Amino acid sequence: MTHTVLVTGVSRHVGARMASVLAADPDISRVIGVDTVPPPSLTRDGGISLGRTEFVRVDLRSPDIAQVIAAADIDTVVHMSLVSAPSRSAGRAVMKEHNVIGTMQLLGACQRSATVRRVVVRSTTAVYGSSPRDPAVFTEDLEPHDSPSHGYAKDAVEVEGYVRGFARRRPDMTVSLLRFANFMGPGVDSPLTRYFTQPVLPTVFGFDPRLQFVHEDDAVEVLRRMATEDHPGTYNVAGAGVLLLSQCARRAGRPSLPLFEPAFRLLGDAARRAGLVDYSPEQVRLMSYGRAVDCSRLESELGWKPKFTTGAAFDDFLLSRGLHPLGGVRH
Numbered sequence: 001m002t003h004t005v006l007v008t009g010v011s012r013h014v015g016a017r018m019a020s021v022l023a024a025d026p027d028i029s030r031v032i033g034v035d036t037v038p039p040p041s042l043t044r045d046g047g048i049s050l051g052r053t054e055f056v057r058v059d060l061r062s063p064d065i066a067q068v069i070a071a072a073d074i075d076t077v078v079h080m081s082l083v084s085a086p087s088r089s090a091g092r093a094v095m096k097e098h099n100v101i102g103t104m105q106l107l108g109a110c111q112r113s114a115t116v117r118r119v120v121v122r123s124t125t126a127v128y129g130s131s132p133r134d135p136a137v138f139t140e141d142l143e144p145h146d147s148p149s150h151g152y153a154k155d156a157v158e159v160e161g162y163v164r165g166f167a168r169r170r171p172d173m174t175v176s177l178l179r180f181a182n183f184m185g186p187g188v189d190s191p192l193t194r195y196f197t198q199p200v201l202p203t204v205f206g207f208d209p210r211l212q213f214v215h216e217d218d219a220v221e222v223l224r225r226m227a228t229e230d231h232p233g234t235y236n237v238a239g240a241g242v243l244l245l246s247q248c249a250r251r252a253g254r255p256s257l258p259l260f261e262p263a264f265r266l267l268g269d270a271a272r273r274a275g276l277v278d279y280s281p282e283q284v285r286l287m288s289y290g291r292a293v294d295c296s297r298l299e300s301e302l303g304w305k306p307k308f309t310t311g312a313a314f315d316d317f318l319l320s321r322g323l324h325p326l327g328g329v330r331h
Contacts, residue, residue: 004030004115005227006074007053008060008106009081009122011035013187016050017220018080022227023051032072034058034065035081036098060102066109069116076118077110078227079103082159084124084152085191085280092151099155100162107166110173118174120226121163125179125212125236125293126153130285137294140179140234150281160234167232174230178222181238181293184313185216186320191283197321201249202267205258209290210242215308215316222298222306231301236293239310245287248314252323261288 005022009015010033023031031053033039038055058064060081069077081102083095103121110116128134129144138144148154160177167175182192195201214237222237249256259267261284268279299305308316318324 003028004072004074005032005076005078006069006072007031007033007078007080009035009079010050010053010055011037011039012080013189014183014216014219014223015080017187017216018078018223018227019053020050021220021224022078023053025228027228030054030072032056032068032074034060034068036060060106061097063105063109065106066112069109069113073115074113075115076227077106077116077120078223079106079119079121080223082122082124082152082156095152096155099152100158103159104162107162111166111170116173118176118227118230119163119166120176120178120223121159122223123160123163123177123179124153124156125181125238125291126282126286127156127160127179128291128293129153130209130282130289130291132289134289134291137292138236139294140236140297148282152280153282174232176226176231177234178226179234179236179293180219181212181214181236181310183216183219184213184317186316188216188317191280193317196248196252196254196317197323198254200257201245201252201254202264203245203249203256203258204264204284204288205260207288208244208246209287210244210292211248211286211290211310212238212242212292213310213313213317214238214306215313218306218308218313221304222302225302225304233297233301235298235301236295237298237306238293238295239306239308239313240295241310242290242292243310243314245290251314251325252318253325254323 007019010019019033033053128138129148131145133145
């Protein structure tokens with residue numbers, strides 16, 4: 001039975017939703033949410049009430065997280081605090097410290113703890129990279145052809161390495177590693193959702209990549225199950241099916257602007273400096289080669305499938321932003 005849960009990253013939308021769902025579970029006695037800044041408010045963050053979640057301001061890069069875990073007799077840790085894009089004020093170096101050093105500190109605290117027995121870590125399908133030599137779909141056991149060398153994806157690869165090492169050192173703990181496709185839904189604010197709300201969508205000339213999304217509702221449900229049940233291992237998490245980038249543009253009613261890759265990169269650099277959209281190098285590769293993953297391991301383990309397909313998740317996001325196809329017909 002899960003008694004006391006620690007959730008990191010509660011100032012962000014999916015982390016806040018996760019804490020809210022756990023706080024509403026009568027079988028869970030305490031939910032402690034940690035982040036470097038408090039949630040925007042207890043109710044304004046997308047209409048989310050964090051309920052009885054206790055907020056503690058902690059920087060995961062500091063040793064303070066060990067004190068929080070020890071003082072509260074935490075038995076389950078849900079690590080949501082991976083930053084997918086650098087903030088304009090902090091930059092890439094701080095992002096990497098937060099993601100990698102923060103995870104190392106958290107896992108070190110869990111390893112020394114006498115009470116923690118379950119650890120759930122949010123990762124990303126970006127660890128597979130995007131390459132012209134990729135398989136049609138990635139299973140959890142396949143290695144990427146071109147391991148990510150930039151940004152969030154590279155951080156996630158390093159984080160996963162530390163998580164596997166931790167699981168070997170503490171075989172008595174249940175360690176679940178979840179590789180999520182890009183989050184999509186009404187409350188999601190990410191480099192990709194900001195991309196799709198632009199008046200014109202720059203694309204890489206000659207490419208029409210396959211994209212995969214996971215609806216925020218399904219992401220939270222998977223996290224809830226992992227936090228309250230024992231499902232050790234690594235799992236891909238995505239809605240069924242794929243969408244081509246051209247299909248996404250049509251559904252959003254947005255014209256595309258095909259650019260040769262050097263021009264796409266230049267535009268991306270300018271947009272990033274202006275704080276408009278983050279065109280990271282891995283984002284450029286995704287927009288060229290795409291990526292798809294197989295989720296049968298998760299569905300078999302949980303006896304459950306995401307309610308939203310990739311297409312339905314994207315449509316729900318579009319609906320929330322008032323975006324619709326020109327002419328009002330879905331293709």
